[in-house]
Amino acid sequence: MSAHDIHADHGDHHAHDDLHVSMGDYVKGFILAVILTVIPFYLVMNNVIEDRATAAMVLGLFAVVQIVVHMVYFLHMNGKIQGGWTLLSTIFTIIFVAIGIAGTLWVMFHMNANMMPEHVMPAVQSAAEAAVAR
Numbered sequence: 236m237s238a239h240d241i242h243a244d245h246g247d248h249h250a251h252d253d254l255h256v257s258m259g260d261y262v263k264g265f266i267l268a269v270i271l272t273v274i275p276f277y278l279v280m281n282n283v284i285e286d287r288a289t290a291a292m293v294l295g296l297f298a299v300v301q302i303v304v305h306m307v308y309f310l311h312m313n314g315k316i317q318g319g320w321t322l323l324s325t326i327f328t329i330i331f332v333a334i335g336i337a338g339t340l341w342v343m344f345h346m347n348a349n350m351m352p353e354h355v356m357p358a359v360q361s362a363a364e365a366a367v368a369r
Contacts, residue, residue, distance in 0.1 A: 256311060264308025271301040 275297045277283070284290040306312045306325070314322050 260308060264304060267304045267308070268301060271297055271304060 275294050278290070278293065284293060312322050312325060316322070
């Protein structure tokens with residue numbers, strides 16, 4: 236048995252990896268990306284949402300949806316390509332980065348709250364010193 240005979244069917248199990256993308260898929264992705272860019276731009280430029288926290292949440296939601304659109308329509312990520320390993324590795328990366336960012340923010344907040352001395356404003360400090368001097 237030759238090496239060619241052993242690996243003769245090697246390419247057979249990759250038949251499901253064929254990527255069939257049409258121009259229509261790219262156009263749909265482009266249109267969705269433009270819509271998901273124009274709406275937040277309009278919301279910010281016209282100051283539609285007054286509350287800053289609500290605006291940040293809405294804009295963050297649009298950003299996440301746009302990331303998903305780019306991953307599906309332009310990066311062609313789905314559960315079928317490469318047996319789902321591409322999607323699984325992307326999900327792992329997102330979780331890992333989220334844990335890293337959350338942990339970093341948590342540590343920085345607690346280090347600031349527990350390690351930094353109280354910051355006294357100079358005007359308040361001079362007023363307190365003037366009250367003590369009387």
